[in-house]
Amino acid sequence: MPAPSATAVELRGVRLDRGGRTTLRTVALAxxxxxxxxxxxxxxTGKSTLLAALTGELVPAAxxxxxxxxxxxxxxxALLEMRKGIGVLLQGNGLLTDLTVAENVALPLRAHTSLPEPVLQRLVAMKLNAVGLREAAGLYPRELSGGMARRVALARALALDPPLMLYDEPLTGLDPIASGVIMSLIQRLSRSLGLTSIIVSHHVRETLPIADQAVVVANGGIVFDGTPEAxxxxxxxxxxxxLRGEPDGPIPFERAREVA
Structure with missing residues (x-):
């Protein structure tokens, strides 16, 4: 585990292209x-593209x-080895519908370790307990609410104890109560486990209160990097x-809609 003062993620002069078009240019971030x-x-505007560069899915053009x-x-x-240290919570959860909750959480452990079955099952129970769903171990994804499914996906992302967690729009499709539960979980787990967490979101009011650092991506680059208060x-x-959700201003609404 890196020292608390270390830099977990750093981008230096990064340019990211997708579909023959530059999405982000000259990105510098620590x-x-x-x-x-x-x-x-x-x-x-390229928020999820930024995450793709961190996982190695997208190679920077510069x-x-x-x-x-x-x-x-x-x-x-080498990329597979690096990804063991990165947990990713996707927008669509990615749960396999023909597996139980416990079996879904166990997938990374079965794929990347050779732990004895009793130890593996104990770890699965611990991860589910961490997200408040130990009693749901035998359920199938179709039997879960949207908020419960998101928490199962979070438990699975934490299965290998990654020091870095990436969240891609974790509140998509959730009601306000479920959203509050997810953000509270992210904050609690990040603090208690000493994780580095990067949350990509357009849900400003739900995300800023738990953040130490705020980065705003717009118009092809980073337009703000500082504290939430600033x-x-x-x-x-x-x-x-x-921040105010105004339709008119420096951010062109029509252009953003076309690329989305």
């Missing part, structure tokens, strides 16, 4: 280890991405438009 960083911005001091590798074997106090017209 995420302290043990922090919760909120990556905010309108839909279609610049360098480093995770815990090491460049994101290109080789398949973001909310900013008089920048672009940031004010985003």
């Amino acid at each position: 995420v302290p280890a043990g922090s919760i960083t909120a990556v905010l911005g309108p839909s279609g 610049g360098e991405v480093r995770v815990f001091g090491q460049p994101v590798p290109r080789g398949a074997r 973001l909310e106090a900013s008089g920048d017209p672009l940031l004010r438009q985003f």
